Amino acid sequence: MLVAAVGAALLVARPWEDVPPTMRPAVAPVEEHSVSVDFGIVTDPGTDWAAIDRHLDAVGATGVDLNAGRVEFTAFDWPAHPEVAAEPGTDHLSRAARALHETADGTAREIGLIVDAYVPEWIKADPSIAGVSADGRRSPYRASASELATGEVGDRLVEYVTDLGERYDPSRIAVTELFLNHYSFGDDDLALYREMTGADDWPRDADGQIDDDAPELGTWRSEVLAGLLARMRAGLDGVREGRGEQIELAMDVRVDWDDPAAGVPSSGHDYEILLGSADRLVVWAYVGPPDRTPADVERLTGALQTAGYDMSRFTMSVGLWAGSADADPPRAIAPGLMGETVEAAATHGITDVNVTPLSHLSDAHWAILGEVWSADPSSVSPSPSG
Template identity: 85%
Template sequence: MVLALAAAVGAAVLVARPWQDVPPTMRPAVAPEEERSVSVDFGIVTDPGTDWAAIDRHLDAAGANSVDLNAGRVEFTAFDWPAHPDAAAEPGTDHLSRAARAVREGPDGTPRQIGLIVDAFVPEWIRADRSIAGVAADGSSRSPYRASASQLATGEVGDRLVEYVTDLGERYDPSRIAVTELFLDHLSFGDDDLALYREMTGADDWPRDAGGEIDEDSPELGAWRSEVLAGLLARMRAGLDGVRGGQGERIELAMDVRVDWDDPAAGVPSTGHDYEILLRSADRLVVWAYVGQDRTPAEVEGLTAALEEAGYDMSRFTVSVGLWAGAADADPPQAITPGRMAETAEAAGTHGVTDVNVTPLSHLSDAHWAAFAELWGPSSAPGSVSPSPPG
């Protein structure tokens, strides 16, 4: 009977595979004083052929103590989402757990911070229902990727985004959840958006110029757009606060934001990225210091200096160094040089910024990893860089 019981228990363990099915802890008890992170593309996260051991070795050599994994969109997820099973990129596979297990520790056994990224675009949803898309001021076009302001504020898209962020917090307990591609611009003028604008501001109509045309760049619209996004973030924050018996309040809620290089401390209110307004709801802003071919590391340091001079709490900013040198979808990828990347990353960590990110991992070549090893890693790291992981 004992043998039969042992056999039954063994069979149950094999079926349950708890080491595979139970998501690992993604948030260490103590956060590093200075965070150096790399963001991993959704395509790499969900690719069954990704060599996570090679990526882990790169992270070790580069001195990265944090990793951000792209969890996907509400319509295309990196794991089985019980509430919306049709969204899974690969049903039956939890790609986030697999990735987290592979990169969860540094070379000395110190736990890495692991964050998740949520992409707010909903292109498939819009193809199925064009009414949810943002609309141009003249009504001539709709956004192929972005939901309307009213959808984000009171509609099903906003509700689904809140649900997704909350469920990620409950399931994975990450260090941080960052929402990207969340902005409003010149495609936020539908009739439902006007009704929302009237309700939120008390105005009778859109701001208009002397000729009677909608003033699409008016400060009033920028403040309104920012308040819409801040309201959505506040709902996400409330959702996270309630997960894991209240322990979810320790999960940081972040949002990616654009930069006005002519007035860096102001944010970009015209797209809903007024930093001051957003920081009322978000714990952290991830600032896109994407230099490409047009910006310089000196301008990135100018950005951090402007934020400090404006009196912001610099611990609430991540400066993200984007590697794109050409179109984001270029094939093969076009990346800034390793030297330019290293100089920009060094400039990003100035004037009180303690959190620097590099994105995306798919653009990191052997030479880029070696540059990071020299900048952030131990002195012996350049000689230990292994072959680059698949992109």
């Protein structure tokens, strides 16, 4: 009777069907062309994944990145923290991956996962974890440097990345929205700064005010984030009996358009320091009037190459937002501008180009993307995002 009961339970639950056959091809493509899918689309039960798959096939996309959510709001049932599931009982990541992991001709498509490091709900419940500005304001979204380095928030992020690697075996896991600019001046952060640098106090200007742009602050912030990434990397290395070493760990980074090869140390994004822990940096090559142009993006890739970086460790991410990402209704850059930027991103040795987010891709955007990525634009069907 017990055996029969267990067997019946397994037939109902069928847990082995929750996870796709693979998210990581045995052989990575020579050139990676990927599209990022918003968390809202990933978790929407009405998302037409077959239509999205047809779009990816039509433009020749070799990869797709699924937003897995935050440690406080996940796209699947996280056994360690079941209370944070967006829809208990539903694994949205597996549902998407099963639909997208293979192209129409049977080629395996790389599937990456995105982890958003913001913790707004956690901060509402416990303001002490928030980063603090020089004038005492608390960030509504970002944890403090000390929380990321030695606190529960950093531990939870490491746990989440590690558990995603164990459960899904994706091609890569990219951490986004991980910054330390402005909100890293709490008392706990000062104690961490003193411990890590040996300094007695924050760097200050001639008037005695904290110098938020001091080079030593940028180095310290970058080392804090690199330390967190190193812990994530170690966690991934241990999953799947060591096979997790093959899962790439990536981090989204900002660009200093005046000095493109330098990164943005004031945000904790010193490229050289971060590449000591991360396998890849996803560079926000975002344009849009009146900000940046495709020529600026090509200047960025050229500066990275001239600086001697290994260009295979960079992804150029072309953002489609026109103006604020929080605009309502959202606005996207023109399809032609997107196409020119995608072409500019694939210069000076860059072979990995991403377009984000899927929700901003209209029919015209898909058609242009098909032309740029040398697919057949006539095969593009109406956009699932409307």
